[in-house]
Amino acid sequence: xPEPADPYNARIVEKRLLHDTLGIFRIAYEDADVPDFKxxxxxNLAMLPPAPAGGAPDRPAPSDGPDEGVRRRRRRGPRLVRRxxxxxxxxxxxxxxxxxxxxxxxxxxxxxxxxxxxxxRLFMDTKIKGHxxxxxxxxxxxLVTVATGTxxxxxxxxxxxxxxxxxxxxxxxxxxxxxxxxxxxxxxxxAFAAQDPRVTYLPVVSREPKDAWDGLHGRVSGLxxxxxxxxxxxxxxxxxxxxxxxxxxxxxxxxxxxELTADGGAGFVTKTPRQKDxxxxxxxxx
Numbered sequence: 001x002p003e004p005a006d007p008y009n010a011r012i013v014e015k016r017l018l019h020d021t022l023g024i025f026r027i028a029y030e031d032a033d034v035p036d037f038k039x040x041x042x043x044n045l046a047m048l049p050p051a052p053a054g055g056a057p058d059r060p061a062p063s064d065g066p067d068e069g070v071r072r073r074r075r076r077g078p079r080l081v082r083r084x085x086x087x088x089x090x091x092x093x094x095x096x097x098x099x100x101x102x103x104x105x106x107x108x109x110x111x112x113x114x115x116x117x118x119x120x121r122l123f124m125d126t127k128i129k130g131h132x133x134x135x136x137x138x139x140x141x142x143l144v145t146v147a148t149g150t151x152x153x154x155x156x157x158x159x160x161x162x163x164x165x166x167x168x169x170x171x172x173x174x175x176x177x178x179x180x181x182x183x184x185x186x187x188x189x190x191a192f193a194a195q196d197p198r199v200t201y202l203p204v205v206s207r208e209p210k211d212a213w214d215g216l217h218g219r220v221s222g223l224x225x226x227x228x229x230x231x232x233x234x235x236x237x238x239x240x241x242x243x244x245x246x247x248x249x250x251x252x253x254x255x256x257x258x259e260l261t262a263d264g265g266a267g268f269v270t271k272t273p274r275q276k277d278x279x280x281x282x283x284x285x286x
Contacts, residue, residue, distance in 0.1 A: 090161035151248025
């Protein structure tokens with residue numbers, strides 16, 4: 001299908017940069033409210049590719065010699081450059097969707113999104129999808145959410161949507177980053193933990209000098225060894241009453257999945273289409 005002449009259907013209504021390559025964006029549809037979705041799902045943001053040097057889009061002349069199918073595809077114009085992003089905001093917020101985005105230096109989309117300002121337009125897909133949700137998690141369980149970088153996004157949506165309901169007994173946020181400046185939502189998560197006795201917030205920093213950060217150092221996987229989790233949270237990591245959600249760096253996910261499901265380990269079972277009653281869930285970010 002060709003893209004419409006003007007595919008942009010949304011505008012940035014708020015932009016907050018933590019630093020040059022990390023930001024929080026609120027984006028609203030121009031002519032519609034936010035559709036229904038489930039916390040933990042994602043949608044696509046997109047922009048048209050930049051015009052080539054010289055300004056005008058490259059269009060082949062009939063004498064260029066490609067077959068008719070190639071000529072037809074080129075006449076349709078360029079397709080949108082799309083990328084999927086998890087949603088931070090809860091489904092009950094109908095004015096806009098919130099995204100936590102890191103700019104990739106050589107990325108085809110994110111540097112251009114970071115160049116946009118409030119009021120600028122882009123495309124935001126109205127189809128919201130994904131299976132990384134709390135579907136199938138019984139109420140009254142402990143939820144342990146482990147994220148690296150912008151992987152914290154789906155867990156913010158889950159907590160904000162269900163915090164007034166009896167959806168869990170305990171909600172643990174584990175957020176691993178390289179430097180303290182990368183701890184997006186730190187103030188909000190600290191406030192959640194201060195206001196809600198069911199919430200524990202554990203930020204973990206791997207590269208910050210110890211004289212600049214007096215919190216937890218290392219990798220998030222270190223919190224699940226040698227009784228560290230029980231000491232920090234006050235209860236054991238019990239697979240009979242706990243569901244663990246992992247989101248972000250695939251290396252972190254592979255490491256923790258291997259440890260938590262290993263024989264003699266914590267005794268968790270990875271949830272898959274065939275293993276529907278599993279209690280270890282994950283979503284890789286690349």
